[in-house]
Amino acid sequence: MQMIVTYSDQPGYSAQKMPDNGPVLQILTITFPFFALVLCGYIAAHRGMLPLPAIPGMNAFVLFFALPCMLYRFGASTPIAQLLDPSVALTYLLCALVMVGFVVAVTRHGRIGWNDAAFGALVGAFPNTGFMGVPLLVALLGPKAAGPAIVTILVDMVITTSLCIALSRLGSHGPQEASAGQAAKKALRGVATNPMPWSILLGAVVSALQLDFPKPIVQTVGLLADSASPVALFTIGAVLARSHILTQAGESHPVHWMEVVPVAAIKLFLHPLLVLLVGAGAIQMGVPLDRFALTVLVLLSALPSASNVSLLAERFGADNGRIARIILVSTAAAFFTFAGAVAVMI
Numbered sequence: 001m002q003m004i005v006t007y008s009d010q011p012g013y014s015a016q017k018m019p020d021n022g023p024v025l026q027i028l029t030i031t032f033p034f035f036a037l038v039l040c041g042y043i044a045a046h047r048g049m050l051p052l053p054a055i056p057g058m059n060a061f062v063l064f065f066a067l068p069c070m071l072y073r074f075g076a077s078t079p080i081a082q083l084l085d086p087s088v089a090l091t092y093l094l095c096a097l098v099m100v101g102f103v104v105a106v107t108r109h110g111r112i113g114w115n116d117a118a119f120g121a122l123v124g125a126f127p128n129t130g131f132m133g134v135p136l137l138v139a140l141l142g143p144k145a146a147g148p149a150i151v152t153i154l155v156d157m158v159i160t161t162s163l164c165i166a167l168s169r170l171g172s173h174g175p176q177e178a179s180a181g182q183a184a185k186k187a188l189r190g191v192a193t194n195p196m197p198w199s200i201l202l203g204a205v206v207s208a209l210q211l212d213f214p215k216p217i218v219q220t221v222g223l224l225a226d227s228a229s230p231v232a233l234f235t236i237g238a239v240l241a242r243s244h245i246l247t248q249a250g251e252s253h254p255v256h257w258m259e260v261v262p263v264a265a266i267k268l269f270l271h272p273l274l275v276l277l278v279g280a281g282a283i284q285m286g287v288p289l290d291r292f293a294l295t296v297l298v299l300l301s302a303l304p305s306a307s308n309v310s311l312l313a314e315r316f317g318a319d320n321g322r323i324a325r326i327i328l329v330s331t332a333a334a335f336f337t338f339a340g341a342v343a344v345m346i
Contacts, residue, residue: 027339027346034136035335037230041237045245052242058235066228067130068199071153073225074134074146075203082147083204087289091282092152092297095275096160099125103266104167112259112319118168119309119318123326124267125164126156127303130196131236135229136303137296140342148296150200157197161312168316236307240331243310243324255322264305264330268337272302295345302341304330 044050075083103124108117127133129152137145169182205211279294305327313323 027342030139031136031335031339031342034132034139034229034233035331037233038132038237038240038331041234041239042241043237044234045238045241050238052245055235055238055242058231058238062131062228062232062235064195066224066231068195069221069224070134070228071130071150071196072199072203072206073221074138074143075150075200076206077143078147078150078203078207080204080208082144083150083200083207085147085151085290085293087282087287088148088151088293088297089155091279091287091289091294092275093155093159095271095278095301096125096155097163098274099266099271100160100164100167102270103263107259107263114170115168115316115318116322118164118170119313119316119323120263120326121167122161122164122312123305123309123323124263125160125271126306126309127152127267127271127300128236128306128331129153129156129300129303131232131307133300133303135232137299140299140346141292141296144292145296148293149300152297152300154197154200156306157194165312165316168318236331239307239310240324240328243321243328247321255319255325259322260325260329263326264333267305267326267330268302268333272298272341275301298345299338299341302334302338304334304338307331 041050045052045055100121103121104117107120108114112120129149134146134149134153137149206213276294276298279289279297282289283291283294307327310320310324310327314320
């Protein structure tokens with residue numbers, strides 16, 4: 001395995017060379033701080049240092065200010081060809097669709113109907129790319145990793161999420177087609193009001209037109225972008241702690257481990273393996289998929305489940321306790337499994 005070197009031409013990412021103390025230690029040197037921030041947020045909320053009513057405010061700061069600025073900055077500094085790479089988008093989309101279909105097929109039984117199975121599929125196919133993946137992959141592989149990562153965010157937010165929300169309505173009362181169609185429209189309206197796609201689009205326009213904004217604006221955006229990674233990771237931990245606290249308080253019913261662990265294992269093991277096999281097969285068939293981009297896609301797929309899925313599950317009446325536990329288990333286990341994926345792929 002080659003020496004891992006982190007680098008970036010973006011503010012907030014200083015170049016550093018990892019000490020030659022073995023591959024595992026080199027990887028953990030980079031990944032440990034990201035998961036440590038998640039643990040800090042969990043401890044802060046669990047011990048009452050961070051009031052639970054403050055967590056939505058932190059989520060709002062990340063979602064509407066810090067993360068859009070970070071995505072805009074990466075989008076603006078990424079060549080437009082990387083942001084519009086159809087090979088990356090189609091490869092990742094195909095794997096996402098397979099994951100959704102597989103998870104729904106193996107989990108929809110007993111008390112788990114269409115609603116719970118659909119959001120279980122979403123949590124099994126949607127990695128935590130925005131809050132964790134972009135800064136972590138840039139730290140590991142450099143700023144070039146931002147391009148494929150941004151493409152996957154668009155796929156997951158626009159297509160994967162809309163599909164799963166539409167599937168969740170199939171078990172509802174009334175005409176299934178109308179329910180699914182209305183849910184899909186509602187999901188697309190949610191995407192339209194989400195600042196992340198618009199920030200990516202604005203960054204792509206700036207990249208394509210090579211625009212320059214006044215320095216005070218650039219510095220303001222930079223300050224918010226630099227805060228995205230630590231605050232987002234801390235907030236993930238706080239959100240996970242909140243779900244655990246609500247369960248202990250009896251506000252969420254107990255969930256059997258067999259409804260949680262298999263989906264978390266599918267997310268952490270099957271998803272990256274599927275992306276690797278599909279991507280390698282596509283390259284063998286002559287699809288112009290860059291091998292570096294495939295590495296980014298595999299490592300993104302090895303990330304834990306996206307924390308925002310629990311908010312969607314709650315909004316659409318799914319078993320949010322089950323979804324939150326899948327996110328918690330996948331996040332805790334990913335500290336070890338993601339390091340293994342990095343060791344294999346780099």
